[in-house]
Amino acid sequence: MAPLLFWTPLLxxxxxxxxxxxxxxxxxxxxxxxxxxxxxxxxxxLLLVAMIxxxxxxxxxxxxxxxxxxxxxxxxxxxxxxxxxASLSAVLWLVTxxxxxxxxxxxxxxARFFGFFSLCVAATMGISMAGNLLTFFIFYELLTLTTWPLxxxxxxxxxxxxxxxxxxxxxxxxxxxxxxxxxxxGISGPQAFVPGGSLAEHAVDARLSLQIIFVLLTxxxxxxxxxxxxxxxxxxxxxxxxxxxxxxxxxxxxxAGAFGLIRLVEDVYGAALVAELRLDLPLLIVAAFTIxxxxxxxxxxxxxxxxxxxxxxxxVSYIILGIAIGGPVATVGGLVHLVHQxxxxxxxxxxxxIFANLLGVKRIDQLDGIGRRMxxxxxxxxxxxxGMIGLPPVAGFVSKWYLGAGAVAADRAWVVAVLxxxxxxxASYFLPVLKRIWLHxxxxxxxxxxxxxxxxxxSLVGSAIVAAMLSIAVGLLAGHPLSPLNWVxxxxxxYFP
Amino acid sequence: MTTxxxxxxxxxxxxxxxxxxxxxxxxxxxxxxxxxLPLPVLLLIPTLEVAHNGAYRVALAGHDSxxxxxxxxxxxxxxxxxxxxxxxLLVSLHAGFSxxxxxxxxxxxxxxxxxxxxxxxxxVLSADLFNIYVTLELVTLTAIGLIAxxxxxxxxRAAMRYLLLALMASLLYLLGVGLIYGETGVLDxxxxxxxxxxxxxxxxxxxxxxxxxxxxxxIFPLHAWLPAAHGNAPGPVSAILSAMVVKVSIYLIWRxxxxxxxxxxxxxxxxxxxxxxxLAIIYGSLAALVQPRLxxxxxxxxxxxxxxxxxxxPLASALAFQAASYHLISHGMAKAAMFxxxxxxxxxxxxxxxxxxxxxxxRLPLDVFALALGGVSIMGLPPSGGFLAKWLFLEAAWxxxxxxxxxxxxxxxxxxxxxxxxxxxxxxLHPRRHGGQASVRRAPNLASVAALLLALGAIVAxxxxxxxxxxxEAGLPPGLQP
Numbered sequence: 001m002a003p004l005l006f007w008t009p010l011l012x013x014x015x016x017x018x019x020x021x022x023x024x025x026x027x028x029x030x031x032x033x034x035x036x037x038x039x040x041x042x043x044x045x046l047l048l049v050a051m052i053x054x055x056x057x058x059x060x061x062x063x064x065x066x067x068x069x070x071x072x073x074x075x076x077x078x079x080x081x082x083x084x085x086a087s088l089s090a091v092l093w094l095v096t097x098x099x100x101x102x103x104x105x106x107x108x109x110x111a112r113f114f115g116f117f118s119l120c121v122a123a124t125m126g127i128s129m130a131g132n133l134l135t136f137f138i139f140y141e142l143l144t145l146t147t148w149p150l151x152x153x154x155x156x157x158x159x160x161x162x163x164x165x166x167x168x169x170x171x172x173x174x175x176x177x178x179x180x181x182x183x184x185x186g187i188s189g190p191q192a193f194v195p196g197g198s199l200a201e202h203a204v205d206a207r208l209s210l211q212i213i214f215v216l217l218t219x220x221x222x223x224x225x226x227x228x229x230x231x232x233x234x235x236x237x238x239x240x241x242x243x244x245x246x247x248x249x250x251x252x253x254x255x256a257g258a259f260g261l262i263r264l265v266e267d268v269y270g271a272a273l274v275a276e277l278r279l280d281l282p283l284l285i286v287a288a289f290t291i292x293x294x295x296x297x298x299x300x301x302x303x304x305x306x307x308x309x310x311x312x313x314x315x316v317s318y319i320i321l322g323i324a325i326g327g328p329v330a331t332v333g334g335l336v337h338l339v340h341q342x343x344x345x346x347x348x349x350x351x352x353x354i355f356a357n358l359l360g361v362k363r364i365d366q367l368d369g370i371g372r373r374m375x376x377x378x379x380x381x382x383x384x385x386x387g388m389i390g391l392p393p394v395a396g397f398v399s400k401w402y403l404g405a406g407a408v409a410a411d412r413a414w415v416v417a418v419l420x421x422x423x424x425x426x427a428s429y430f431l432p433v434l435k436r437i438w439l440h441x442x443x444x445x446x447x448x449x450x451x452x453x454x455x456x457x458x459s460l461v462g463s464a465i466v467a468a469m470l471s472i473a474v475g476l477l478a479g480h481p482l483s484p485l486n487w488v489x490x491x492x493x494x495y496f497p
Numbered sequence: 498m499t500t501x502x503x504x505x506x507x508x509x510x511x512x513x514x515x516x517x518x519x520x521x522x523x524x525x526x527x528x529x530x531x532x533x534l535p536l537p538v539l540l541l542i543p544t545l546e547v548a549h550n551g552a553y554r555v556a557l558a559g560h561d562s563x564x565x566x567x568x569x570x571x572x573x574x575x576x577x578x579x580x581x582x583x584x585x586l587l588v589s590l591h592a593g594f595s596x597x598x599x600x601x602x603x604x605x606x607x608x609x610x611x612x613x614x615x616x617x618x619x620x621v622l623s624a625d626l627f628n629i630y631v632t633l634e635l636v637t638l639t640a641i642g643l644i645a646x647x648x649x650x651x652x653x654r655a656a657m658r659y660l661l662l663a664l665m666a667s668l669l670y671l672l673g674v675g676l677i678y679g680e681t682g683v684l685d686x687x688x689x690x691x692x693x694x695x696x697x698x699x700x701x702x703x704x705x706x707x708x709x710x711x712x713x714x715x716i717f718p719l720h721a722w723l724p725a726a727h728g729n730a731p732g733p734v735s736a737i738l739s740a741m742v743v744k745v746s747i748y749l750i751w752r753x754x755x756x757x758x759x760x761x762x763x764x765x766x767x768x769x770x771x772x773x774x775x776l777a778i779i780y781g782s783l784a785a786l787v788q789p790r791l792x793x794x795x796x797x798x799x800x801x802x803x804x805x806x807x808x809x810x811p812l813a814s815a816l817a818f819q820a821a822s823y824h825l826i827s828h829g830m831a832k833a834a835m836f837x838x839x840x841x842x843x844x845x846x847x848x849x850x851x852x853x854x855x856x857x858x859x860r861l862p863l864d865v866f867a868l869a870l871g872g873v874s875i876m877g878l879p880p881s882g883g884f885l886a887k888w889l890f891l892e893a894a895w896x897x898x899x900x901x902x903x904x905x906x907x908x909x910x911x912x913x914x915x916x917x918x919x920x921x922x923x924x925x926l927h928p929r930r931h932g933g934q935a936s937v938r939r940a941p942n943l944a945s946v947a948a949l950l951l952a953l954g955a956i957v958a959x960x961x962x963x964x965x966x967x968x969x970e971a972g973l974p975p976g977l978q979p
Contacts, residue, residue: 024862069885069962112858138879145878148918152925155856160922171914174878175907182891182903 008055009076009129010064012048012086013122015041020118028111035101038114042094045125049090052078063131073190074138077131080491081267081335084484085128085259088339091470092251092346093121099350099463100243103357107241113153117247119146124252127259133191133217133268136260137174137181140224143256144170150244151237162236169223169233177220180213184268187213193263195494197270207277210269214279217264225257225320226313228290235309242353245305249312250346258319258338265323266331266495275326284324288418290317295425304352304364307429308345311388314422315341322403325415328496330406332488337399339484340387343471344396347384350464351377357460360448364433369442378437380464385430387471390423395475398485500555502542503568506578507619509535514611517604525607526598532611533589536582547575551971554624569624569687572972573822576965577621577748580826584740584833584951585614591837591947592733595844606646606731613639613737620745626674626684626706629749633670637663637713640742644730655725662722666712673706689757690975703758707750714746716807717777720800724784727796732840735792736951739799739836740829747806747825754810755818755974767810774807775905782912786919791839791849794916795832798875801909802828805890808902812893815970815977820889822969827882827958831874834951838868841944851919855926863945865924870952872917874959877910882958 019041026033055062056078063077078086100117104110123146126139144167152163184191187206188199202210223230237248248254265274265283274280294314301307318341322334354377355361361370371378387394400419407415478485513532517525546553552571589610596606616635623629641663645656678684680699681692693699708719715723723743727735754763781801788794802824809821841864843849846857858865874883887906894903958965 024866027862028859066960067963068960069889069966072888074960109859138884141878142880145873148921149925152922155926157926160926163922163925164918167914167918171911175911178887178891178910179903179907182888182895185892186895 008062012125016118016122020115024115042097046090075131076129082128089251095463098459102459116149127256151240159239165236166233173220173223176216180216193267221257221260231313238305246349250342287317287320291422299429327410331492333402335488340395344384344387347467351381359446367436368440371438380468383468389426393475395471499546510611510615514608517608567624568622572968574621588733588736591944594944609639609642643734652729655729659722659726666709669705670709673702676702695761710746724796728793736833736836740833759976771811774804777804778909785916817893824886831871831955834871837948838864867948867952874955876914880959
């Protein structure tokens with residue numbers, strides 16, 4: 001058992017990395033091989049993650065450790081929080097792979113796309129399994145590198161420009177991260193992730209340093225988490241193909257930033273130390289502002305994908321809001337939103353991709369009556385949108401409920417006002433869309449219709465339906481022992497004994 | 498046994514070079530193999546020696562210093578030897594393809610190549626300032642010959658400019674050597690320490706030698722010859738020039754600074770060297786950002802990356818020494834990979850103007866991949882040798898509380914990302930979609946494989962640093978022991 005335990009976290013990373021390599025080597029022409037490889041790897045990874053999940057449930061923490069420089073270890077270690085993120089991305093990766101294969105069926109350069117797609121997920125797995133801050137950083141930068149070719153995949157001048165913006169933001173953020181990391185390393189050596197943090201002993205003699213480092217690291221991770229004012233790259237990156245948007249918003253990039261902030265607050269500093277250093281309120285204010293700002297911006301967009309992008313800016317900050325409020329209830333709300341937002345956002349992007357790909361519908365005013373033309377897709381979109389607003393029983397409601405209750409419990413009642421305002425804003429940018437989809441009459445001609453016998457067949461819509469069912473399921477079955485909510489409950493119990 | 502092995506390491510390539518000139522054409526391939534292939538095996542003997550005894554000294558012809566000439570093998574020179582042998586072998590794989598034995602070009606190229614190889618090996622072994630001068634001249638002159646070997650006008654002009662500056666540099670160095678000899682009566686790098694009092698004469702001598710070496714190392718603002726020379730030379734030559742030849746000059750400055758003058762108080766001069774390094778990083782990166790040609794970008798990148806090696810002087814700690822040595826190695830591999838990949842691209846496309854490179858990732862996937870992987874290491878992004886070097890630099894700067902250098906190292910990485918992603922962005926730009934373009938794919942050949950191997954080496958260096966760092970630590974200079 002022991003050697004197997006030792007290797008499993010590494011194995012999860014390697015499966016995807018190897019898939020990527022083989023796809024590169026196989027080249028453009030072996031389409032069937034590529035599809036089989038992609039699916040086999042996705043399923044295999046899901047099984048591996050499930051297996052590690054069972055190990056973690058039984059109290060093991062599988063760990064792989066290798067020394068990079070004497071005193072500097074690369075640690076891959078599966079704990080409960082890793083599993084939350086890893087299982088989310090493993091599930092969504094499978095769904096997105098199926099979707100992407102169908103979406104890019106006849107487009108050029110697929111070998112490059114799927115190669116980097118796999119590498120990207122390998123990096124995400126590394127992020128989720130990272131056992132210390134340095135390992136996290138390594139995979140975090142690797143994620144930047146592997147997503148860039150996906151963002152510029154279309155090869156148009158606009159794509160290259162938004163790719164450049166993406167790099168400007170993420171690499172600068174990464175540089176600040178590195179400075180903070182080296183500084184922290186100088187103060188206290190390697191930062192293993194320990195629930196409750198491990199820096200308390202330095203709180204007195206290095207107080208200012210710790211505060212500055214926290215800001216540096218928060219900026220480094222906030223870039224990917226699209227915290228205001230570091231969110232500029234996200235709407236621009238919308239030029240990428242729809243599966244990439246799904247990956248950026250739900251599976252990997254934005255989530256990696258939010259996940260990193262959770263690790264930083266809960267496992268490096270510890271919520272108590274963050275509060276003692278008086279860093280929780282600034283973080284809370286930034287998160288609250290980002291929530292409102294993202295929603296207001298979303299309201300102003302006429303392009304569907306742009307509106308969804310700003311909606312992500314707003315929604316991801318719920319996660320950060322949860323950990324910044326502190327206290328067990330709000331933390332549960334934040335952590336569980338990591339999963340819920342991913343599930344709901346991926347539906348919306350899948351549907352937006354289907355609308356754009358099959359009917360050429362990209363703007364919101366073109367959506368009139370699309371519910372009659374594509375009822376299944378529109379139904380899925382509706383589920384996602386309602387979930388985002390926070391309507392029960394879709395998953396979004398559960399997170400908002402916990403966040404609100406947690407804010408009251410932590411004596412930060414004003415946050416409830418933010419949540420309510422945001423819900424109103426969410427409703428006012430999603431409900432008109434739903435009204436157009438279902439109630440307006442369809443136009444004579446769609447902007448650019450693809451002529452196929454039946455529009456809604458195959459894995460494009462299938463992936464969206466699966467994601468929609470999942471997000472209803474985690475809302476309805478929130479009480480089940482294996483639901484994300486209960487899993488998060490167990491994690492948070494470790495933070496607040 | 499070690500003496501014989503070391504002698505063979507220098508004289509085998511030398512004899513092979515002579516054989517390549519004298520013997521008929523058909524023998525060239527054999528001579529190349531004799532000059533290159535046994536070297537890694539031979540190197541094992543001195544490696545074992547260093548592992549057991551730390552250092553090893555050879556008195557040539559039986560006369561030790563101060564009368565005779567000595568070679569000294571210590572962990573640092575062993576590291577340089579391994580680097581030189583490894584890089585030359587891998588780059589030769591590429592050269593064997595672009596200068597295939599049998600052609601007239603090959604007949605001109607290979608003797609020079611083997612001579613350069615022998616000269617570099619002798620240079621890192623030498624303990625004698627005058628002997629170093631001789632080997633340095635051998636290295637410089639063969640390098641100039643190699644730049645001009647294809648006879649292209651641009652390369653000839655660059656070689657001429659390099660020749661003039663290098664001759665001036667050699668004169669400065671020789672003047673310094675003369676002054677030192679007059680002052681102390683010794684020429685041995687490791688024996689001067691006690692006799693070398695920091696008087697005016699000794700300081701002038703030292704300064705002359707270091708300025709001479711700085712010119713040869715193309716440190717800003719003495720870099721003017723490098724971009725044209727490295728940017729116009731044949732691919733394998735650019736690779737070895739950027740990866741090794743300029744580095745040995747810096748290696749020599751390290752030797753003079755931390756070994757011969759280890760007793761001196763050099764704080765002000767060290768800060769000055771650091772400033773030069775910083776200017777090199779910033780200027781080289783900015784210049785790379787505006788170059789229209791791929792090879793020129795890579796050449797200016799060398800100007801920038803050499804700057805990091807000078808940061809060792811102000812930081813002056815065991816950690817900084819490890820950082821600089823690791824940077825030297827990983828930059829060597831990454832830069833050689835990039836130059837080889839660029840040469841393959843140049844050959845296939847016919848030009849290396851950026852504007853013509855759109856979409857070549859479909860035609861030359863391996864070369865673009867090598868270019869990108871090398872780039873990752875140059876940017877210092879993980880996981881790569883470049884990242885570990887950057888991390889060690891940051892740690893060293895943090896320990897010395899030298900915030901300026903810390904920021905510079907991070908900024909340098911960002912600038913490198915800016916000029917390298919400019920290249921990758923152009924390559925990924927596909928203005929016109931050609932459905933059938935993907936099928937025009939060249940079979941991968943040894944030339945691409947060599948580039949890829951070097952690039953992978955730079956990435957793997959991000960994982961297995963322990964043996965190299967242990968070796969560096971064993972060879973720390975007397976003043977920097979932790």
